[in-house]
Amino acid sequence: MSGAAPGRSAGNKVVPLESLGELVRDGESVAFGGGWFANHPMAAVRELIRAGRRDIEAITVVGSVDMELLVAAGVLGKLSFSMVTLEAFGLAPNVRKGIESGALPFTEYTGLGLLIGLEAQGRGVPFLPYRGPFGSDIPGHYPEIYSTTTCPFTGEELTAVRALQPDVAIVHALRADAEGNAQWDNTSGPDVEMAKAARRVIVTCEEVVDRQVIVANAHMTKLPGYYVDAVIEAPFGAHPTSHVPRYALDAWELMDYAGVAGDADGVAAYVDRIRGETEAGYRDRVLKGRDEVLAALVEAAETIEVQQ
C-alpha cells in the first residue's frame, strides 16, 4: 500500500482519470480486471494509451478488446494471459499478429493457475498447490511458474503455481467512496484476487459515492478501502465491454473495431482517435443518443420460466 499517487491525502484517494498516466509507470506489470466481454477497465486502458505508457506487462485472465487496444497502441512490452478473444467478433487480430510475428513476448497461463498464483500472493505464501493442468503442455514451457510438489501427508503429487505479484491492479467497480471501498453488483471476475495480489491498486468506478451509500449496501463491498491506492470516477468506464446492470456490451462499437482491427492503417486511425480526445470526448462521440439503449439492453434481457 505504498503507492504514491500525487495530489491525494490518506483520507481521500479520489484522483482524476488524467492522473492515471502518473500512477502507472513504463515497464510495470499491470493486472487488468474483468473477464469475457464484461467489465474490463476500458477507460483506464484508453487513458494509458493517451498517456503514451510503454513496455507495460499486461496480465489478464480472459481478455478481449482491452488487450487488443493496448497491443495496437504499442503500450505493451509483454502479455500474460490465459485467454484473449473477441468471441463472435473473431480472434484478436493484433494480439495474434504480435505473437505470430515474435514482436510481443508472452506468457500463456492456464486459467486456474493464474487465479491461484494471484491468490497465493494475496495470502502471502510463495506458491500454492492444487490438482493442476495434468497432461497440459503449458507448464513445461514455464518452469519459473509451474512445478510439482508432494503432499506431506498423503504423498499425492500436485501442481505448484508460483505467487504472482503485479505492480499494479486496475479494476472497474460499480461504485466506490473516497477511501476506496469498492462495490460490484454483477461480474467481478478476477478483480478481487488481482487487487489483493498487487503492490498498488487503482479502482475506476461508474460513480464515486459518499461513505454512507457504501455502508447502506455493505454486502456488495468486495474490496475494502485498505487495499486501494487511488479511486477514479469513470462513467461508462467499461465501455465497449459491459457493466451490468448499468449497460450491456456495445456490440456495435466492437463490430466497428473488428472491422478495422486487421488493417494496420485502420487500427492506427482507431487508436489515434482515442489518443486525440479526452474521455469525456470519447463518451460524447461514441455514446451520444445510444447510452439509453445500451442500458435498455440489460432491462430487455430475458430469463425463461421452468415448469418444475
Next chain:
Amino acid sequence: MTDYEVHELMTCRVAAEVDEQGVTVMGSFTPLAYASYMLAKLTHAPKAYLVGFDAVGMQPIQLSFTGAEAAAYKGAVCRWGMLTEVNSIHLANHGGVEAVSSAQFDGDGAINLSAIGPYEQPKVRLPGGAGAAEVIKMYRKMIAYFGNHNSRTLVDKVGFVTGTRWKVGAAAREAAGLQPGPVVVVTNLAVLVKDEDDAPFRLESVHPGVDPQTVVENTGFALEVPTDVPTTAEPTAEQLELLRTKIDPYGTVKFDFVSGKDRLAYLKSILDAEWDRAAARVGA
C-alpha cells in the same frame, strides 16, 4: 418430422448429456453450448444446476449477444467471482457436464486452443484455453462439439496440448480423484464416445443420411465402428419449438455455422434485432 438444421440436431444431442447431477459452468458466450444447457433445463433436466459468468444457480435464459450476461444474473441465487467458482465447483469436484470446442481435438481427449505451428512464434496463435487446461479433466462428462467434422480439427495428436481429459476409464479416473464419466464428441456428422484409456473412440451414432465411412474418412484418429451404427435421434417438435421461440429466437447458435462473407451480415442482422427490441423500450 419437422424440418430441422444440423445445428439444431447437435444442440439437442448435447442437451441429452446434461443431467441433474453436479454443476455446469458457462464462460465465454458459446451459443450452442448455452442453448443445449437451456434446452435440457426446460425439458428432461429441470434441476440442472447452471452457473454463467458470475451468476450461480441461474434460470434458463434467452440467448442474445448483448443480453446473455444480464439475463444470467436475473434468475441467479448467488454471485461469485472467478476464483470462488473455481474453488467451489471445479477443484471441489462438483463439475457435472461441460461442452467445449477447440481448434484441434485428438483421440486421447486432448484439446488445442493455443497454437498451430511452433509455440513461441506460431503460424496461428489461438485464443488460449482459459480454465479448460485444468477443468476438462474434472467434469464428470466432457462433451466436445464441432460444427465442421474434418481431419484437420479431429486429429491423431494435437500440435499442442492446452488441456486434456488425462484419465478416461472409470477406474483410472477414480484412482486419480476424478469423477468417472465419458468423453462425448458431437459433430455435424456423428457422435463419438470414449470411456476407456486403451480403447479408441467408438462411433456411437451417425446423423440421418451420413455414411459411417464418411465419418471415418474425416476423422484423423482411429475409430471403432460397430457393425450396425445407430442413427442419431432427430430433434422433436417440442425441442425445436423451444429452441426457435424461447431459447434462441434471434438465431445465435446458427451464427457459428454461417461461413465466410455471410457471417458479418448474419451477425449484424441479429444485433439489429437485439437493438430494436431494446430501443423500443426507451422510445429511441
